[in-house]
Amino acid sequence: MRCSVVIASLVALLGAWPFEASAQAAWPTKPVHLIVPFPAGGQLDVVSRLIADRLAPLVGQPVIVEAKPGADGNIATETVAKSAPDGYTWLAASPPTTIQPSVRPKTLRYDPLRDFQAVAFIGTSPFLFVVPASLPVNSLKEFVAYAKARPGELSYAGSARGTVVHLATELLKHDTGIAMEMIGYQGQPSAIADLITGRVQFMTLGTILAEPHIKAGKLKALAVLDAKRYAGLPDVPTVIELGYPNLVMSTWFGLVMPRETPRPIVERVNAEIMKVLASPDVVDKLRAMGVDAAAPHPPAKFEQFMQDDVARWKKVVADAAIVLD
Helix, strand or coil: HHHHHHHHHHHHHHHHHHHHHHHHHHHHCCEEEEEECCCCCCHHHHHHHHHHHHHHHHHCCCEEEEECCCHHHHHHHHHHHHCCCCCCCEEEEHHHHHHHHHHHCCCCCCCCCEEEEEEEEEEEEEEEEEEEEEEEEHHHHHHHHHHHHHCCCCEEEEEECCCCCHHHHHHHHHCCCCCCEEEECCCCCHHHHHHCCCCEEEEEEEEHHHHHHCCCCCCCEECCCCCCCCCCCCCEEECCCCCHHHCCCCCEEEEEEEEEHHHHHHHHHHHHHHHHHCHHHHHHHHCCCCCCCCCCCCCHHHHHHHHHHHHHHHHCCCCCHCCCC
16 A cells, blocks of 8 residues: 555656646746836836846746835735745845845744745945035035934935835934934935925935936935945045945845745746846946946855845844834
């Protein structure tokens, strides 16, 4: 009897294997959906659309980018985490993917390491501390003094809690003792509009969105949140130069899928994205957005990056005592 059961199990397994392998080999047979968990027009959305456009011809199906904001990005992220692991639903990942477990340890209903398979690291981009051109300060030191002279009077713009935009400003407040209230916005474009007019007085903003307004004289950059100066604005000092080394925090862009997605699909998408990132045209377009394209890498390297990022943010959030639950 036991022998019969074993034989039957082997037959079933061997019978299923060609079907499963065939299904994976045929992938994709329909459009793929790349979910961006924040509003359209933001940095993650813009980068995702560039990659999706170049990726579609390589996989042979449309890669449809869908911006689905809500609950600081957690609604879309949880939806992708719980979607079928068939290679047809992807998530545009960024720092909030690895930050949220630290700021929402009690209520978060997904785990970025347990529920997602890292697929490809796309690139990085520095952030800037910016203020309206009308604000009478020209350096971070002057801004801190200005804010301390007006406790509780200033506000800063943010599109979601538990993002680098949010945490960088909270860490600056923690390190300098200044007080500012966060004003939440549905997306970065509307936040920038209010920043330019002075309705809010401060924002942590990616270079892709900040640089045009800085060069147009509508915003002023006070610091680059990176270890090196940003080539597009070489006169702006880094936070390290200004004495705040713990504020070094670039944004990053990546692609993840539900954890049980078949390995051949993960490897295929990684290989195709590496081809896209090797294109001089794409590198130039990303650079124009203030993004440094990632070097070639396997999924395992991105997986390790995500593990390290989760650990890093746990320490950052604990040191600044930032919890949203």
